[in-house]
Structure formats: structure tokens, C-alpha cells
Amino acid sequence: MNWIDILWPMxxxxxxxxxxxxxxxxxxxxxxxTAHLMFAVTGISVAALAIFELLMMTAPTPERYGVLLxxxxxxxxxxxxxxxxxxxxNLQVGRLWLGVLVCVARLACLxxxxxxxxxxxxxxxxxxxxxPIWGGGFVAAPVGxxxxxxxxxxxxxxxxxxxxxxxxxxxxxxxxxEYRRRVILICGSMIGFLLLSAAWSVAVxxxxxxxxxxxxxxxxxxxxxxxxxxxxxxxxxxxxxxxLSASEAHLRDxxxxxxxxxxxxxxxxxxSDIAQEDSWVSETGLKVLGFxxxxxxxxxxxxxxxxxxxxKTLESAIASAIEGHGEFNTEYRIVGSDRRTxxxxxxxxxxxxxxxxxxxxxxxxxSEITERxxxxxxxxxxVEMSPTALLMVDGQGLITLVNRQAEIxxxxxxxxxxxxxxxxxxPHRYRERHGDDRAAYIAHAAGRGMGVGRExxxxxxxxxxxxxxxxxxxxxxxxxxxxLVSILDISERKRAERxxxxxxxxxxxxxRVVLLAELSGSLAHELNQPLTAILSNxxxxxRFLAHSPPNLDEVRDSLTNIVENDxxxxxxxxxxxxxxxxxxxxxxxxxxxxxxxxxxRIIRSDLLNRNVDVVLDLGSNLPPIEGDxxxxxxxxxxxxxxxxxxxxxxxxxxxxxxxxxxxxAGGVQVSVTDVxxxxxxxxxxxxxxxxxxxxxxxxxxxxxxxxSIIHTHRGTIWATNNDARGAxxxxxxxxDASHPSSQ
Amino acid sequence: MSKVDERSLAIYIVxxxxxxxxxxxxxxxxVGINAxxxxxxxxFLDELVDxxxxxxLLDLTMPRVTGHHVLARLKQLGSRLPVIVVSxxxxxxxxxxxxxxxxxxxxxxxxxxQALLDAINWATGFSLGR
Numbered sequence: 001m002n003w004i005d006i007l008w009p010m011x012x013x014x015x016x017x018x019x020x021x022x023x024x025x026x027x028x029x030x031x032x033x034t035a036h037l038m039f040a041v042t043g044i045s046v047a048a049l050a051i052f053e054l055l056m057m058t059a060p061t062p063e064r065y066g067v068l069l070x071x072x073x074x075x076x077x078x079x080x081x082x083x084x085x086x087x088x089x090n091l092q093v094g095r096l097w098l099g100v101l102v103c104v105a106r107l108a109c110l111x112x113x114x115x116x117x118x119x120x121x122x123x124x125x126x127x128x129x130x131x132p133i134w135g136g137g138f139v140a141a142p143v144g145x146x147x148x149x150x151x152x153x154x155x156x157x158x159x160x161x162x163x164x165x166x167x168x169x170x171x172x173x174x175x176x177x178e179y180r181r182r183v184i185l186i187c188g189s190m191i192g193f194l195l196l197s198a199a200w201s202v203a204v205x206x207x208x209x210x211x212x213x214x215x216x217x218x219x220x221x222x223x224x225x226x227x228x229x230x231x232x233x234x235x236x237x238x239x240x241x242x243x244l245s246a247s248e249a250h251l252r253d254x255x256x257x258x259x260x261x262x263x264x265x266x267x268x269x270x271x272s273d274i275a276q277e278d279s280w281v282s283e284t285g286l287k288v289l290g291f292x293x294x295x296x297x298x299x300x301x302x303x304x305x306x307x308x309x310x311x312k313t314l315e316s317a318i319a320s321a322i323e324g325h326g327e328f329n330t331e332y333r334i335v336g337s338d339r340r341t342x343x344x345x346x347x348x349x350x351x352x353x354x355x356x357x358x359x360x361x362x363x364x365x366x367s368e369i370t371e372r373x374x375x376x377x378x379x380x381x382x383v384e385m386s387p388t389a390l391l392m393v394d395g396q397g398l399i400t401l402v403n404r405q406a407e408i409x410x411x412x413x414x415x416x417x418x419x420x421x422x423x424x425x426x427p428h429r430y431r432e433r434h435g436d437d438r439a440a441y442i443a444h445a446a447g448r449g450m451g452v453g454r455e456x457x458x459x460x461x462x463x464x465x466x467x468x469x470x471x472x473x474x475x476x477x478x479x480x481x482x483x484l485v486s487i488l489d490i491s492e493r494k495r496a497e498r499x500x501x502x503x504x505x506x507x508x509x510x511x512r513v514v515l516l517a518e519l520s521g522s523l524a525h526e527l528n529q530p531l532t533a534i535l536s537n538x539x540x541x542x543r544f545l546a547h548s549p550p551n552l553d554e555v556r557d558s559l560t561n562i563v564e565n566d567x568x569x570x571x572x573x574x575x576x577x578x579x580x581x582x583x584x585x586x587x588x589x590x591x592x593x594x595x596x597x598x599x600x601r602i603i604r605s606d607l608l609n610r611n612v613d614v615v616l617d618l619g620s621n622l623p624p625i626e627g628d629x630x631x632x633x634x635x636x637x638x639x640x641x642x643x644x645x646x647x648x649x650x651x652x653x654x655x656x657x658x659x660x661x662x663x664x665a666g667g668v669q670v671s672v673t674d675v676x677x678x679x680x681x682x683x684x685x686x687x688x689x690x691x692x693x694x695x696x697x698x699x700x701x702x703x704x705x706x707x708s709i710i711h712t713h714r715g716t717i718w719a720t721n722n723d724a725r726g727a728x729x730x731x732x733x734x735x736d737a738s739h740p741s742s743q
Numbered sequence: 744m745s746k747v748d749e750r751s752l753a754i755y756i757v758x759x760x761x762x763x764x765x766x767x768x769x770x771x772x773x774v775g776i777n778a779x780x781x782x783x784x785x786x787f788l789d790e791l792v793d794x795x796x797x798x799x800l801l802d803l804t805m806p807r808v809t810g811h812h813v814l815a816r817l818k819q820l821g822s823r824l825p826v827i828v829v830s831x832x833x834x835x836x837x838x839x840x841x842x843x844x845x846x847x848x849x850x851x852x853x854x855x856x857q858a859l860l861d862a863i864n865w866a867t868g869f870s871l872g873r
Contacts, residue, residue, distance in 0.1 A: 521832055525804060528831035529760050532853035536766030539856035543773035551773075558769055565762050608804045609832065 002137035004057060004212065011220045012050030018227045019043025025234065035090035035233075039226055042082030046223050048075035050216045057139040057212050062125040065142050066118035073113045073120055073153075077106045079219060080160055083190065086226060087167050090233075091183050093174070094167030102163050105156035112149035123147050131212065139212040157194070164191050182229060189225040193218040262365065271363035272299075274322070274350075281366075288368050289344065290336015305335045318348070322359045326350040331369065343373040389487040393422045395480050397438055409489050411461035422485070427459045445474030445481055458487060466491050502584070504708050509582045511705040512634050516579055518641070522606030526572045530565035537561045575602060578630050585628040585712065592625055592632075592660050592668045592733070593618045599636040600658075612644050612654040619661040623735040625668050631709045635717075638702045639672040639729050646676025646726065666735030667715075675726040684719055706731075753795065754863065756780040757787045757813060758802035758829075763852070767800055767829075770856055776869075784808035788816055795824060798867045800859075801846070803830040803837065814844035825866035829854055 019040045026036035052072040059065035084099040109120055117123035125144035132138050164187050171183030197218035203209035255269075262269060268285020272278070281289065281297045289302065303311060310332035321328035329347045336342055348364030383390055383401075389409040392401035402417050410417065410425055426434045437450075450456065450470035457465045469488040474481055516523065541558035544551040575598065600614060607614055640656055647654045655675050663669040679687060688707045710717040715733040722728055754771045756778055758764040764780045771778035777797075781787035785808055787799075799817075803810035810828060817826065825847040830837065833851040841849055847866045850859065864870055 521834075525831035528852045529763055532829075532831070533760070533762035533766035535853040536763070536770045536856070540766070540769040540773040543770070543856070547773075554769060554773065561762060561765060561769075565766075568762070605804050605831070608806055608809070611809070613806070 002133065003135050004054070004133065004137075004139060008050050008054040008057075008216065011216055012047040012054075015043045015050065015220060015223055016047035018223060019047060022227075022230060025230075035086055036230060038082045038085040038089060039223075039230055042079050042086060042226065043223055045075040045079035045082060046216070046219045048072075049079065049219060053212070053214050053216050057214075059128065059140050062128050062142065062144070065128055065140060066122065066125045069121055069125075069142070070113055070119035073110055076215075077110060080106045080156070083160070083222065083226075084163060087164065087187065087190075090229065091167065091171065091186060093171040093183055093187070094163055095170075098159070098163045098166060102156060102159045105152065105159055109149070109153045109156060112147065112152065116149055117145075117147045119147065120153050121147055121150055133212065141213060161191065161194055164194070182232075186225055186229050190222050193221045193225075196221075266367055268366045269363070270348075270366060271361060273361050274359045285366050288342075288366050289334055290338060290340065290342055292337040295337060302334075307333055307335075310334075314346070318362070321348065321350050321362075326352065331373070341370075342368050343370045345369045389489065391417075391422065391425075391485040391487065392475075393483045393485055395442055395482070397422050397435075400482065406487065409460075409466070409487060410458065416461075425458050427457050427465050430457070441472065441483070442481060445472075445483065447471070447473045450485075467494050501712070504712065505585055506582070508631055508634060508705050508709055511638075511702060512579050512630070515634065515637055515641070515702070516576070519603065519606055519637075522603060522609065523572070523576060525605040525609075526602070527569060527576075530569035530572070533565040534562050534569070537565070572601075579633070581630065585631055587626050587628055587713075589624045590627055590629055590632070592622050592670060595629060595632045596636060596658050596660060596670070598629070599633050599640065602633070603637060603640055607640075607644065607656070610644055610654065612647065612656055615655060615657040617657060617659040619659075619668075622660060622662055622668050623666045625713075625733045625735055627713045627733060628709075632713070635706045635709050635731065636670070636672070638706050642702065642729070643672055643674030643676065643726075646674050646678075648676075650676060663732050667732055668735065669730060669732040671728050671730045673722060673726060673728040675722075675724070678721045678725065679719055679727045681721070684721070687719060688717065752867070752869065753777045753779045753797040755787060755791075755797060755799040755824075757784055757799060757805075757810070759783055759805040760802070763802070767859075770859065774860060784810070784813045788813065791817075791820075791822070791824075796867075797824065798847075798863055799824055799826040800863075801826050801828050803828060803841070804832060811840065811844060814841060814846055818845045827859075827862050827866055829859075 019042070022036040022043065023040035026033055026040065029036070049072065052068055052075065056065055056068045056072070059068060081103045084094070084102050087094045088096065088099055113120040118125055122142060123145040125142045127143045128140045129143050130138040131141045168183065168187035168191065171187060172180060175183060197215050200209065200218065201213060204213050258269065262282070263284040266284065266288060268288040269282040270285050271280050277299070279297070279299050286295070286297060290305070291297070295301075306314060313330055314332045317328040317330040327347075327349050329345075331343060331345050333341050334344055344366055345368075346364060346366045348362050350359050351361045351363070352359055384403050386403055387405060389406035390401075390403045391399050391406055394400050399417055399420050399422055402412075402414055406417070407414055412420075422438070423431050423434055448471070450472050456468050456470055458468045459465055467490050469490050471486045471488075473484040473486070475484055537558040541555045541562075544554040544558070579602075596616070596618065600616075604614075636658075640658070643656045644654075647656075653675065657671075657673040659671040659673065661669055688703050707717055710731050710733070713733050715731055717729065717731040719727055719729045754776055756764050756767045756771070758767070758780075759782060761782070764782065768778035768780045781790070784805055788808075799813075801810045801813055810830070814826060814828075817824065826845065827848040827850060828841045828846045829850045829852055831852040833849075838849050848862045850862060
């Protein structure tokens with residue numbers, strides 16, 4: 001019994017134990033880690049090597065030694081293959097062909113090993129030499145004729161050395177950090193142990209070292225290095241698992257934090273595994289979806305609670321996300337366990353396998369949008385039920401939205417009108433212009449009324465027209481510019497306006513009748529003058545005819561005068577009839593000065609009778625104005641009579657000044673100035689209201705009617721007190737330049 | 744009332760209305776009497792000479808100086824020239840006023856020739872147009 005008898009079995013046992021551990025590891029890991037298998041092969045081989053060497057060192061006969069030496073080459077070959085494979089598989093360095101060459105060369109050694117001589121080393125072992133070792137005792141060493149094939153065995157070992165050196169060099173070059181360290185450690189130590197083994201042999205053979213000729217200790221060292229490396233792998237795996245669980249915990253933590261954050265916002269999280277149809281919804285998500293506090297997430301129950309139409313929407317959104325860009329965003333209803341229907345907004349993202357593009361998971365958020373949908377619904381109802389017809393028109397002029405009133409106003413059904421060009425709602429005669437206007441509007445869109453100052457007409461489906469007022473509001477949306485068109489049917493208003501115009505005309509007429517009644521004395525005078533002249537001339541003519549000879553010259557002159565005065569009387573009557581006529585206002589182009597002179601003819605004798613002087617200050621070249629002659633005469637008559645009345649207490653110098661001049665912007669201004677008592681300052685605004693009068697008698701309708709008349713002429717009327725005495729009433733009318741085509 | 748030479752007589756017609764004035768003048772001429780028309784009260788008063796024979800046909804409603812002024816002026820001057828007021832305006836107040844101012848007669852326009860001549864005859868003692 002010596003130390004070899006103890007050490008070699010120990011090395012064998014250690015190698016075998018390591019080999020079995022890694023074999024188990026390999027097996028447990030679904031046989032995926034081939035490096036462990038290779039290690040097991042190497043370990044078992046090294047263990048076998050230890051056994052064989054021990055047996056050889058204690059061999060009793062040369063024959064026995066020869067047989068053992070032959071069989072020891074089998075585990076040796078397996079060991080070398082294991083080393084090569086381990087380096088390739090675990091470190092992924094070393095040239096494949098070189099590795100293959102090593103393996104082939106070593107396996108090739110088995111051929112002469114079994115076929116030539118006693119084994120690869122010897123043709124014939126003649127005797128066994130008892131070699132003394134340190135620590136006392138002897139081991140057997142062979143003596144005999146060497147086998148020349150031994151060179152092949154040595155070559156294979158050299159090749160292994162080359163393979164390892166190459167692997168070391170390329171590993172150093174190609175890799176960095178931790179990996180590089182592993183390559184240097186493993187390949188370096190393997191090379192080291194191989195060289196040590198060679199040195200050992202040389203030392204033993206030369207007699208320097210009193211030890212058995214053996215390779216086992218060196219390869220046990222190699223095995224330990226390999227084991228350390230693989231063990232490191234396992235340690236790393238354990239570390240990784242630990243990290244993984246830590247990061248999972250972190251992830252859970254993050255998820256929880258996220259859940260807390262989104263819970264505040266009422267946003268639920270969900271995820272769903274596509275292949276395994278396994279899904280999860282966060283607590284808030286369950287609440288959002290109307291699951292009761294005791295209800296668990298259940299995918300089937302979820303789908304049952306979504307109305308069929310919405311289910312279809314949801315499924316098609318998901319399907320198109322899976323097929324396409326991977327994202328979806330849709331809204332659906334769900335009936336909660338409390339029977340309340342909720343509107344849900346869901347956003348989701350599909351995760352695909354990086355290489356195969358197979359959809360793996362979907363995850364996203366859900367939130368309740370019932371309130372928003374209700375608000376939208378309310379808004380929709382507001383639009384729908386608006387008494388104003390509303391149209392939404394896109395940049396191309398196509399109608400994209402209509403409300404109920406629009407259907408009623410235009411007589412089209414919703415399905416007919418949507419997608420139609422808005423031009424179809426415009427009467428034919430305006431259509432071309434409308435197209436141009438529309439293009440101009442799109443270019444400079446702003447909220448405004450349409451066709452301001454113009455009368456607008458819309459066309460119904462049956463071709464009839466209606467007067468409308470239109471407002472345009474541009475809306476800049478996702479799909480470009482749209483225009484919201486509000487259309488107000490103003491037929492009713494126009495009718496009311498006509499009615500009120502009639503009433504206004506009637507009131508004006510009534511007021512004129514009252515006015516003329518006041519002027520009856522003056523009017524009688526106006527009529528009596530020509531009648532007097534006619535009668536006198538006629539009777540004079542009769543007398544001249546009775547002369548002998550009759551004075552025919554005088555007769556002719558009489559007749560001429562009679563004709564003239566008849567016309568004059570006719571004119572007075574015509575004017576009177578015009579004033580008493582109850583016609584609709586008839587707006588024509590007028591010269592304001594003519595109107596002033598007309599009025600003077602009517603009122604002249606009244607003014608004379610009241611001892612009122614008239615001063616005329618008529619502007620020359622007044623622009624024509626558009627108006628109703630009779631109504632404007634009425635206004636002037638009223639103003640002149642008011643002025644006259646205001647001078648009732650003035651004993652001398654009663655004077656009415658009538659002044660006309662061209663106003664700004666082609667209008668005409670008329671001023672009637674008296675020298676009477678003036679208007680109390682507090683009344684100067686009020687005098688134009690009905691039933692306000694500064695006169696002792698009179699019901700105060702005169703000026704109110706004047707205001708109404710001036711307003712229907714789109715004019716203005718106002719009063720001022722004069723610097724000296726009396727007051728002036730002014731009115732201003734627009735010129736008819738804005739109607740160049742009238743008359 | 745003494746007999747006068749009708750040829751030296753003149754009827755003064757004061758009326759601002761040309762047609763009426765010329766009509767009266769023609770009628771007066773048709774009975775062979777001298778008619779002297781005045782377009783305004785001022786012209787008439789300027790030309791008036793005391794002691795003239797005849798009568799005045801006076802309109803009331805005239806600008807600036809009215810018939811009332813003329814009556815008052817004649818009264819003031821102590822003229823004995825009779826005045827017949829011929830007016831289209833006819834009411835009690837007007838009649839009373841002109842009577843007070845010394846007018847001989849008030850006639851409403853239009854006036855019949857015979858009535859006018861009768862009035863002139865009555866006022867002047869002529870016998871025109873008979």
C-alpha cells in the first residue's frame with residue numbers, strides 16, 4: 001500500500017462523481033446542454049484512465065500489462081473527443097476541422113492499437129521493471145519493443161495541443177470581458193496540463209522523477225478546470241434565476257404602481273395571450289367593465305355582456321390589429337353585473353414574435369367613457385333638434401352631415417342629401433357664382449354670414465325656392481377643412497316683414513289723412529285760386545263775345561288762361577289724391593328738391609296765412625335718391641307744420657328754412673329749421689317716439705310716422721336745437737348709387 | 744253819391760296769384776273799366792295816390808304784407824277808396840276781422856262775375872255791367 005494506491009482511486013472517483021453530476025444536469029435540462037454530456041464523457045474517461053493506470057502499475061505479468069495498455073487507449077480517445085467537443089460547444093472557439101482531425105487521428109490510433117503488436121505502444125513487452133517511487137514502494141513499468149504506430153498517437157496529442165492553442169488565440173482575439181477570461185482559463189489550463197503531462201513523462205523516463213509513467217493527474221486537472229467552468233455556468237444560471245425573480249418582483253411592483261396610478265384615472269389594464277387564450281384584467285379594469293366586487297375575470301362572461309353589434313365591432317378591431325399595424329382603439333358597450341350599460345373605450349397593442357411575426361400577446365387599457373358618449377349624444381341631439389337647418393360641407397363642397405331641420409327645409413331625405421354637392425341646394429341662376437364663392441371661401445375660411453347685404457335663396461328638392469339667411473363656420477378637423485353651414489328659413493320673417501310694412505303703410509296713410517284735414521283750409525285755397533281764375537276768365541270771355549264786334553283776342557287769351565288754370569286745379573287735385581291714396585309704398589328714383597317744391601305748393605297758402613316766410617336753400621346737382629314720393633312729402637309736410645306750430649308764439653319774423661345738400665357717400669340730407677321755441681333738451685331723443693308731443697294739441701304720431709318712413713327708406717332722422725332760436729330736424733337718405741340698375 | 748265819369752275810374756286788383764289777378768282784370772276790362780293789377784300789397788301801396796276814384800279788389804293771403812296789412816294801412820291813411828276783399832279763405836273770424844278793418848264787402852273765391860260787378864257798383868255807386 002502506497003500513496004498511489006490511495007490517490008489514483010480518489011482521482012478516479014472524483015472524476016466519476018463530477019461526470020455523473022453533469023450527466024444528471026444534462027439529462028434534467030432536456031438534454032439541451034451538450035457541453036454537460038461531453039463533460040460527462042470526459043469525466044468517465046478520466047475515471048476509467050485512473051482505474052486502468054492503477055491496474056497497470058500493479059500488473060503481475062508483462063502480458064497482463066500489455067492487455068491493459070491496449071484497452072486504456074479507448075477511454076483516452078473518448079477523453080480527447082470529449083475535450084475537443086467541450087471546447088467547441090461550451091466556448092464556441094477552435095476550428096471545427098482541426099477538432100475533427102484530432103478526433104479522427106485519435107480514433108485512428110485504435111486501429112494499430114488493436115491490430116498491431118500488443119498495443120499502440122509496444123510490439124511486444126518483454127518484461128516489467130519494478131520502479132521505486134517517493135515514499136517507498138514500487139510500481140511496474142514495461143520494457144519491450146516499441147510499436148512504430150506510437151508516432152500516430154503522439155501526433156494526435158500534438159494536434160490537440162495545436163487545436164487548443166488555436167482556440168486560445170482566436171478566443172483572445174475575438175472575445176472580450178468575462179468570456180475572454182473563460183477562454184484563457186480553460187484553454188490555457190488545458191494546454192498547461194498537456195505540457196505538464198509531457199514534461200512528467202520526460203522526467204520519469206530520464207529517471208529524474210521517481211514516479212509512475214502516467215497521464216491521469218494531468219487530465220484530472222483538465223477535468224477540474226472544465227468542472228469549474230461548467231459549475232460557473234450553473235452558478236451563473238442560479239444567479240440569473242435570482243436576478244430574474246428579482247426583476248419579476250420589480251415588474252410586479254411596477255405593475256402594481258402602474259395599476260395604482262391608472263386606478264386613480266379609472267383606467268384598467270388588461271393583457272391576453274393569443275395562443276393560449278389566457279387573459280387578465282386589472283382590478284380597476286374589472287370595475288370599469290362593470291364586474292361585481294366578487295366576480296372574477298371571465299373572458300366568456302365578458303363577451304356575453306357586450307351587445308352583439310358591439311361585439312362585432314370589437315372583434316373586427318382586434319382582428320385588423322393582428323393582421324395589420326398591431327394597434328387598435330375602439331369603443332363598445334357592456335352591461336355590468338348591476339345591469340347598467342357602460343360605454344367602454346379600449347386601446348390595445350399586439351406583440352408579435354420578433355422572427356415569425358406570430359401574434360403572441362395583446363395588452364392595453366380600458367376606461368369608461370359613458371359620460372363622454374352621453375355628452376356626445378346630447379350634442380348630437382342638440383345638432384339634430386336644432387331649429388336651424390345645419391349642414392356640414394367638406395372642402396370639395398360635398399355634404400357630409402345634415403340635421404332634421406335641414407331635411408325638412410330642403411325636402412330631401414338624409415340618405416339622399418348626404419354626399420350630394422351643396423351647390424344642388426342653390427337655385428340654378430346662382431349656381432355658377434356659388435361655386436366661385438365657395439372656392440374663395442375655402443381659401444380664406446372665416447366664420448361669417450354668407451352673402452351679407454344680399455337676399456339669399458335656397459332651392460328645395462321640388463325646385464321651389466325659399467328666402468334664407470346663412471352663416472358659415474369653418475371647422476379644421478382631422479380630414480381637413482369642413483364648413484358648418486347654418487341655414488335659417490326666413491320665409492316666415494319675410495311674410496311678417498311684409499305684413500308690418502303694410503301696417504306701416506296704413507299708419508302712414510292714416511297720419512296723412514289727419515295731416516290733410518289740418519291743411520283743409522290751405523288746400524281749399526289752393527284749389528279755389530285756379531277755379532277763381534277759370535270762372536273770371538270764362539265770364540270775361542262771354543262778355544267780350546257780346547261786344548260788337550266781339551273782342552276775339554281777349555276771348556283767345558281767356559281760353560288759354562282757362563286751360564292753364566284747369567290744369568293747375570287738376571294738379572292740385574292730383575296731389576291731394578296722391579296724399580290720400582292708400583297704396584303700397586312705391587319706391588322710385590327721385591330728386592329731393594322736387595319733393596320739397598311739391599310740399600311747398602301744398603302748404604304755401606297755409607304758411608302765408610300763418611305769416612310764415614319760407615327760405616329755400618336747395619343744393620344743386622343733388623344725387624337722385626330712391627324713395628316713395630308721397631311718403632317723403634308726408635315727412636316734409638309734417639316737419640314743416642311742426643316747425644310752423646312751434647312758431648305760434650313768435651310775433652314777427654316767422655321763418656321756415658328748407659335746406660337740402662349732398663351728404664357723404666352719395667346721399668341727400670334735408671334740414672327743416674324753424675325759429676320757434678325749440679325742443680327741451682330732455683325731449684330731443686324722445687320726440688320721435690309715438691305719443692310724445694311737445695305741442696299743446698296733437699296726438700304725437702306725426703314724428704313717429706316720419707321715423708318709420710325714413711327707416712323704411714334706410715335713412716336716419718334726428719333733431720338739434722339751433723344756436724340762436726328754434727330747432728332743426730334733419731333727415732338723411734342714401735343715394736341710389738347702390739342700385740345702379742334700378743329704373 | 745255823385746255821378747262820375749266811368750272812364751276815369753280804375754279798379755285796383757291786389758292779388759299775388761297771377762292767374763287770379765289776370766282773370767279779374769280781364770273781367771273788369773270786359774265791362775269797359777280800367778283794371779290796374781298789382782302783384783303785391785307793397786306795389787299797390789307805393790302807387791296809391793289820394794283822391795283816386797274807383798275801388799280795390801283785395802286778396803288776403805299774400806306773402807310778407809297781407810290783405811289785412813293793406814286794410815289797416817288804408818284806414819291809417821284815411822283813404823276813402825272802398826275795398827272789396829276777395830279771398831279763398833272764408834270763415835267767420837276772417838269776415839269779422841276784415842269788416843273791422845273797414846272792408847266794404849267780403850267775397851269768397853271763386854266769385855261769380857255778376858256778384859263781383861254788383862259789389863263794385865254797390866261800393867262805388869257805378870252801374871257797371873248793366
